[in-house]
Amino acid sequence: MPTAADYRDTHRELVLGCQQKDRKCQRELYGHYAKPMYNICLRMLKHSHDAEDVMQVAFVDIFRKIDTFNFDASISAWIKRIIVNRCIDHLKKRRLLTTDYDARQHDIASEEPDPAPAFSAQNMTVDRVRKGMMQLSEGYRVVLSLYIFEGYDHEEISHILGISVGTSKSQFSRAKKRLAQILNNKQ
Amino acid sequence: MANDKLEDFLLNNREKFDDASPPDNLWGRIEGAIAPEDDEPDAFDTFVATNRDAFDDATPPPRLEGQIFAQLRGARAGASTAPPLRVSHSRKRLLPMMGVAASALVLIVAAFLLGNSQGYRTAEHDLVATELQRISPDYLETEQFYQREIEAQFTKVKQVNNDPQLVADLKEIDLATAEIRASLLDVPESQRAELVEEMIRIYRTKLDILLRVQRQFPSGSKKAAANQANEHEL
Known part of the structure; x- marks a missing residue:
């Protein structure tokens, strides 16, 4: 049974590569999380064009900030939280x-x-x-x-x-x- | 003494002071606030948990990846504040576009230093194309795509706004791009793919500039330009 440490270390090498701005690692990490995150965006935002906008903003943000990720939590939880926050920002902007x-x-x-x-x-x-x-x-x-x-x-x-x-x-x-x-x- | 009488009165009539009843719907509101107990899943909770993966069947469009990494490349070149291409916030005329152009020029200089450019020579065109094909067939196809698109969009821009400063900046980008292209055969093979990537990024930047210029057009062509931007991926 995976431990909390196992979850924290998921995709550790990829994350370390992303922290070095390695484009292949960035693409691979994106490949792992694009689909589940896109579905979160769709559920929260309802429209695919909004989901695409938020995904673009959020993933650029993720790759820019990933050097601040210190493996205290799992990378999936960290990414998801950024996605969710961006969705909320997007909804707030639309005053809904x-x-x-x-x-x-x-x-x-x-x-x-x-x-x-x-x-x-x-x-x-x-x-x-x-x-x-x-x-x-x-x-x-x-x-x-x-x-x-x-x-x-x-x-x-x-x-x-x-x-x-x-x-x-x-x-x-x-x-x-x-x-x-x-x-x-x-x- | 008066206080004692008041106290006696209150004690003797205590219940009459509590004769108000809560509104009938109060329980409904309380229940609403406390109902969703985590340890009491209903049929809906169970259904979602059982079919959780099936709810994530939507796939992001392939162009999204291109847009994200194009923007990341832009960030590296100093254009980190560029908004997503789909978002058409109002922009101040040419100043931001000149900023993008300036960023592109900075990058061009950096890319130029990677190799020992010997100047653009038409005769090398086919050799470079062959080399692009050898490195990756996608590179040649991508370059041809951007060259076609840039030409088409530039024609549209010129029809509406033939700003000499913009034209001059774009020409400089063209010259520098041509030099980088020509230098492709001179740099070590291990650096060629990286150089091609930079060259394509510059194509992309130029195309972005042209599309953004069109968004500033006063007519209803903004939406068309935004839609065009969405169709372009690296």
């Missing part, structure tokens, strides 16, 4: 997050005391879930993506988004409720 995190902007249904609609296994396919997430508001989709798909806990999400832990939890809960409604065709 600010309004989304205002609860009053969300659907009335999510404020109702009714119990959350149950997810039905029959309604869930990867494609339906993906499309359903694209129908969520930015705020819901971002929190849901960070928690469920990227594995951040609510405390980390609170730091990333600059919100309270409670807000992260409530956003997540409402996001799931809304997604269940969408998947159950109760929009």
Whole structure:
């Protein structure tokens, strides 16, 4: 079973090469992480052209800053955090997050005391879930993506988004409720 | 004494002071804040965990890699603040473009020092092309691609903005590029691939300049120029 040190040392040689500005190492590292990071961008930003823009900015940033990476964490976590931060920056620039995190902007249904609609296994396919997430508001989709798909806990999400832990939890809960409604065709 | 009466009154009517009820939907809000317990995965959590890899099936377009490394090369040459090509922020006319041109010229000088250039000679053109092909067929193809694109974009620029200063700067880039190209056969073989890379980067820079100039055009051609930039990859 891999230890924490193993994770920290993943792609160590590649990272060291990147720190020496070795172009082959940079290309190889990009090859390892381009696809998963691109998918993160797509989930958070929704549009492929935005995802491409953020990927370009983020990876240039990654290669410029990689000499500051000191193997305290895994390189994948380090890269992912930069990608996520750039996604958030991108959303903020578009003035979407600010309004989304205002609860009053969300659907009335999510404020109702009714119990959350149950997810039905029959309604869930990867494609339906993906499309359903694209129908969520930015705020819901971002929190849901960070928690469920990227594995951040609510405390980390609170730091990333600059919100309270409670807000992260409530956003997540409402996001799931809304997604269940969408998947159950109760929009 | 008065205080004692007040205290007695409060104690005797204590419950009446607590007759307000919380709104009916308060529990819903509380539940919303505490519901997602990490240790209680529901069907959705389980589904995502089971199918996690399937959610990452999108592949970044190949051109993205070219754009990233082209920008990194630009950063090495001192153009580290250049924004991504897709982003068309407003720019101040020719000044930034001249900055890019100046950066390119600095790089050209640096690249020039790698070899013992003996000047551009037309007769060497085919020899250089053969050498490019030998180093990597991609190099020759890439060079031809950029030469075609630069010619086409330069024609468009000249039709709208024939700025003498810009034309002069671009000519200097052309001359220096030609010298580097001619010097390709003179440098040690181990350095040739690196020199070719630098040469292609300069082509790319020149193409960028031409595309950025077009973005400054007043007509609706900005979007077209931005779209063209997206199509170009190294």
